[in-house]
Amino acid sequence: MIAISRFIAAARTSWIVLVAGIAATAALFVVAGYQSADSAPPVGLPDSAESIQAANLQEQFRDDDSTSGILVFGRESGELSADDVAAITVRAGELGDIALDGFVPPTTVSEDGTTALVAVPLEIEERVSVQAERADEIRSIAADGLPDGIEVWFTGAEGFLVDISAVFEGANFVLLGVTALVVAVLLIITYRSPILWIVPLGVVGVADVIAGIAARLVADAAGITLDGSVTGILSVLVFGAGTNYALLLIARYRDELRLHADRREAMAIALRGAGPAIIASGSTVALALATLLFGELSGNRSLGLAGAVGIVVAMAYALLVLPAALVVFGRWLFWPLVPRYGTPDTISRSPWGRLGRSVSTRPVIVAIAGFAVLAAFASGLTTLTVGLSQNDRFIVKPEAVLGQERLAEAFSAGSTAPAAVIVPAADAAEVSDGLAEVDGVVEVRPGPSDDDIAQLDIVLDADPESQEAFAIVSDVRLALDDLGDGSGLVGGIDAEGLDLRDAQQRDQNLVIPLILVLVLAVLIVLLRSLLAPVLLLLAVVASFFSAVGIGSILFETVFGFPGVDTNVLLFSFLFLVALGVDYSIFLVTRAQEEVPRLGTSEGMVRALAATGGVITSAGVLLAAVFAVLGVLPLITLTQVGVIVCIGVLIDTLLVRTVIVPAMTFIAKDRFWWPRRPELTDAEAAARGANGQAERMPDDVVDAAPPASREAVASL
Template identity: 90%
Template sequence: MIAITRFITAARTSWIVLVVGIAATAALFVAAGYQSADSAPPVGLPDSAESVKAAALQEQFADDDATSGILVFGRESGELSDDDLAAITERTVELGDIALDGFVPPPTVSDDGTTALVVVPLSIEDSVSAQAERADEIRTVAADGLPDGIIVWFTGAEGFLVDISAVFEGANFVLLGITALVVAVLLIVTYRSPILWIVPLAVVGVADFIAGIVARLVADAAGITLDGSVTGILSVLVFGAGTNYALLLIARYRDELRLITDRREAMAIALRGAGPAIIASGSTVALALATLLFGELSGNRSLGLAGAVGILVAMAYALIVLPAALVVFGRWLFWPLVPRYGSPDVISKSPWGRLGRSVSRRPVVVAVAGFALLGVFAAGLSTLNIGLAQNDRFIVKPEAVLGQERIAEAFAAGSTAPAVVIVPAGDAEEVLEGVLDVDGVVEARPGPFNDDIAQIDVVLDADPESAESFAIIGELRLALDDLGDGSGLVGGIDAEGLDLRDAQQRDQNLVIPLILVLVLAVLIILLRSLLAPLLLLVAVVASFFSAVGIGSVLFATVFGFPGVDTNVLLFSFLFLVALGVDYSIFLVTRAKEEVPMLGTSEGMIRALAATGGVITSAGILLAAVFAVLGVLPLITLTQVGVIVCIGVLIDTLLVRTIIVPAMTFIAKDRFWWPRRPELTDAEAAQRGADGQAERMPEPALTA
């Protein structure tokens, strides 16, 4: 490793590293190019899901390659007049130029006469931009020439797809811009320098750009689609982790500049000191993200693949490009707080060292109080409500939701998204009568059929993808077991939502234990200890539950969210545990480095003094970066951002700086069990006593 660090930092070769890095970046961009995600988030269910099997059987019908959008017409108050209905009917004729097969059925009017529905058959379009253009054209034609006072909303399957995709339209640029601004401000505050922040921000920005390209190439090779939500989270991950690594390296570099005259030698030593912690940290996060590849849902797999690739790219730029870029400049880069050779040791005066010494006096009291506080935070879990209906997933209600709410007022709530029942053709009549006896079924009508199978459309008395609709789908599936030959399948939007929820739960039950085992294994290998990794893992899991508890209370009281989306807990756990372990690694590896000279207790105090500032800065920065996810009007990403933000702050300000040192002081040398530290606390105390005795004057002799 010494040869590698010298090559990266030496006067003759650091330029080579920079030039090769720039050339490789440019070559990758020219060869692969940059493409924004132009696909909607996929359903991602496995072929074994019942709704997928039902959809596969639907392919036997002629209109399988079709989808539909629903236009909702109505006034703010009052019924639609005959002239209104005539104008709406005229719009259906004009919409024939856009619709599949050139025909749009006449409008359906609600019993109260306040609302008219027009179903527009459409061909399936994979491109998000093409879907958006078609939706705009439909809206324009539908509104053209309507009488004053009539409002039209575009909803249904196509309407929701367009509105969800619109959330991520330009999301990369919005997230990148705000994230870069937040990182720049926090770096300026951290370094108190008008210059230094530019170098790490530029390196991490390039890493984010390249990570997007590399992730897309790897995903294409693996047959995985990256949508806007994945690429948005990827930018947050790369900026957050990459900046954390930069903070750790630069902090170590600044310390070494006070001890060594040659800045290149100082960087080489800093890289050898911080490099193993960064490699261990980045590898842990990348491997934890890779556990999502074992999931059933393709959306989880795409995030796992892209995130793991992004972290590896961020780690490479932090360890190779950033050191070479920093040593090109002199010490003046830190102006006005330039670290001069021989200047006082700021670590010994660190407030974090004083905090550590205070904790060491009463470690049991501090640890109990710390975990009690985490327990109080976690008490908010009692308010946790998991599950969001389709209409509840947006912070600002888009047109599709407003249209769906208008339909729910005038028609059965599930009339725009009926469940699809596929049965053998000979059982169609029996099943049609039987499903009407299921609680929550408003209507059942025959659909397309052939010699083998028949489709029955079932309207539910519940909002699409709500807990009520899932319960009805479950009852419907149970009823089908006793109707006909028992082979009936239930599909449609609500069935897909139920299958997605169940698949997400299975992924969560699989991935969370994998993450815990993986993180524990990495810590055991890194620290060559069993007790320390277990204590660190307990602390980070406790901070996760605390964050979810606080988040649950905030969602219900401050944000007014009706519940927590099904995938929020898995993603929050993944990011918090994987990224939270970063700080454990930064702290404990430094303590391990100090133990041979100072012993366990004094080594932890010294490690806390050395890393407390950078861990706090990194934690605040990472929390702010994840909070940026809240700029998107999608509740799921906002909830992930809020929980991770809270969790990182708890982990940074309480767990890593107070609870972990307290547990170390309680365990003392047993913290490294079964390995014995090179210098035990007892030996360190004796060494200190011996040194004190040598410095004491000899007592005067008395007569």
């Protein structure tokens, strides 16, 4: 580490590092290029899922892959007249040029006469941009020349796919712009410099672009598709983690500039001090994200792969490009608060140090009170409802949802998305009669068939992908076990939604323990201790539950959300545990540095004083960056952003500042068990009683020239 840090910071070689970084960045950009995601979020289920097996059997009934879009016509109030229906029928006929095989089925009018439905068969199209253009053309043709007062909505499978994709249209640029603005403002406030913020923001911004390219290349090699939701979260991760690493490094660099006349020597020492913490932090996050690769859902695997690659890229730019850029520009970057050599260190006057000393006087009471606060926050879990219907996933209802709600009022709620039951052809009649008796099944209609299998379309009395629809599908699957030869399969949107929910639960049950084991392993290796990692992990997990509890209350009372989406808990746990433990890593690794000079208790006070400001700034910045996810009108991302934002603030302002120090003061030297600290609290106290270096004011010790400081520290 010493040789590497000197190579990055040295006068002759820092330019080499910087130029090499720029050249590598430009080469990768030119060769691979930047491409925005042009694919919708995939279903992501494995081939073993029942709904996927049913869909594969359905392929026997058609030569071409197809989907459908549903056009819904109606007036704000009142029935449709005969002229209205005639005009709608004309519009439906003109859609033949777009429809698959040039055929559009006849218009269907509801029994109450208020709503007309036109199903448009369409060829499956993978590219989001083409889907959006086709949907706009369908809307234009359907609305052209309609009588005044008639509204038209495009919904169904294709309508929802287009509207979900529209959420992510330009999402990378929106997220990037808002995130960059938030980061710039917070960096200016943190550094109180009109210049310094440009360097870390520029480095992290380039890292974000390269992370997107690298993630796409790795995903293509692994046969994984990255959609707009993944690339959007990737930008948030890279900006959040990258700026955190930059804040930690720059804060340590600023401290060392007061102790060293040579800025390059200061950077080399800062890298040696902050580098291990950044590497441990980045490794923790990357490994935690990589656990998603063990999941069943392809969406989880794509996020895990892209996120892990992005964190590695952010860490590399923070440890290689950023320090080289900082030393090239020199001290004046900090203007007007330039850290001059020999000026008093501000650490000894830090309010965080005073807070740590106050905690040390009554650590047991403080620890109990801290965990009591977390428990009170977590009480909101009692109101938590998991699961959202298809109609409930948007903050602002798009056209597809409005159309679906209109259909639910005029037809059966599940009429536009019937479940497809695949059974042996010989059992079709028996199965049809049996399924008609299942509660929640409104209608059973015969579908296509061949000599071997037959399809039965069943209309459910529930909104698509709602918990009620899932319950009915479960009952249908249970009934099929006793009908015919028991081999019937249920497919369709509701069956896919149920399989997704179950697969997400299985992924959650697998990934969460893996994350805990990996984070614990990284902490054990980093701290060379067993007790300290367990205590740190306990605290960060407690903060996760408290964040979800607060989030649940906010979602119900402030946002008015009907529930929490199924993948929110897994993603929130992943980001909070992996990113939240970073702050404890930054604190405890600094304490490790101070223990040989001050002992465990005083070392923790000193570490809190040294890292309090920068970690608080990093936590607020990371919380703000995740809150940016709320700019997208999708409830899932908003919920992840809110929970992670709350959890990071709890980790930053309560866990790291109060609970972790309190646990350290309680455990004292046992905190490092089974390792014995180089200087125990008892030895530190004895030295202090004899008037040795540890009793000297911190600002006197740290403001001294390096040689003098080393001499004093060696006493």
